[in-house]
Amino acid sequence: MRSLHPLKTISIALLLILGVACTDQESAEQAMVRQAVAIAQADECHLCGMIISNFPGPKGESYNKSSDRVSKFCSTRDLFSFILQPENKRQVKEIYVHDMSKTPWQRPEDEYFIDAREAWYVIGSEKKGAMGQTLGSFGKKADAEVFIDEFGGKLYSFEDISIDVL
Numbered sequence: 001m002r003s004l005h006p007l008k009t010i011s012i013a014l015l016l017i018l019g020v021a022c023t024d025q026e027s028a029e030q031a032m033v034r035q036a037v038a039i040a041q042a043d044e045c046h047l048c049g050m051i052i053s054n055f056p057g058p059k060g061e062s063y064n065k066s067s068d069r070v071s072k073f074c075s076t077r078d079l080f081s082f083i084l085q086p087e088n089k090r091q092v093k094e095i096y097v098h099d100m101s102k103t104p105w106q107r108p109e110d111e112y113f114i115d116a117r118e119a120w121y122v123i124g125s126e127k128k129g130a131m132g133q134t135l136g137s138f139g140k141k142a143d144a145e146v147f148i149d150e151f152g153g154k155l156y157s158f159e160d161i162s163i164d165v166l
Contacts, residue, residue, distance in 0.1 A: 034063045036096035036113030037070055045074035047082050050130060056106045057129030058098040058137045060116065064091040074130035076121070076137050077166065084163050100136050101143035117158045120144040123165065125153035135161070 039059060043052045052059055052074045060079025062071050073079040076097050083092050095116035098108040105127055114137070122136035122144050129135075136153065138144040144155055156165065 034068070034070070034094050036061050036110065038110040039072055043072050045078055045130070046071035047073060047078040048131070050074045052130070055130035057127065057134045058100050058108055061096045061113065062092055062116075063094045064088070065093045066091065076135040077129060077131050077133065079116070080135065080161055080166055081163075084161070084166070097135075097137035099139040099143075100147070101138050101140065114139045119158060121156045121158070121161060122147055122151075122153040123156055123161075125151040127151050 039052050039061075041051075041053050044050065045052055052072055055074055058076045060073040060076050062073075062079065062083055063069075064071070071082070073082065079095070079097065082088055083095060096113040097116045097119055098110075099112045099114045099119070100108070103109040103112040116137070119137045119139060120141045120143075122138070124133065125136055125147065127134070127136060135156075136144070136147055136151075138147065141155070147153070148155060
């Protein structure tokens with residue numbers, strides 16, 4: 001059996017070490033990403049204090065950069081009212097909303113939370129949330145358009161939503 005040249009052996013060893021180091025760093029970065037959590041029966045809205053599960057329509061959750069604690073909201077309207085405040089805007093790390101194309105409006109199911117920054121929103125529909133008018137949230141633009149055909153409203157991307165729009 002032929003032995004490897006010492007330079008090849010060192011090169012292979014370095015590649016293996018770099019591969020493991022990169023994998024460890026990717027795992028650490030993935031661990032930093034939090035996930036949406038279930039809304040418990042007694043959870044209160046971070047903004048208004050209402051019991052979240054008592055109301056229909058999409059809900060929201062957010063994590064800020066300096067805490068592991070999730071802030072939960074009774075409606076997407078309250079979520080946006082909070083995250084768009086100047087003192088909160090730069091602190092927000094992750095934001096989640098329900099994909100209303102996959103869950104019932106009256107009782108959204110928590111396994112259908114999606115990244116709020118990737119979602120499409122319908123404002124001004126006849127569907128109501130905890131605070132009356134709310135933002136219907138959808139994972140796909142086509143699903144939001146189907147919702148608009150049935151319940152009215154106007155389509156917005158995450159970036160289009162401002163305090164003035166609310």
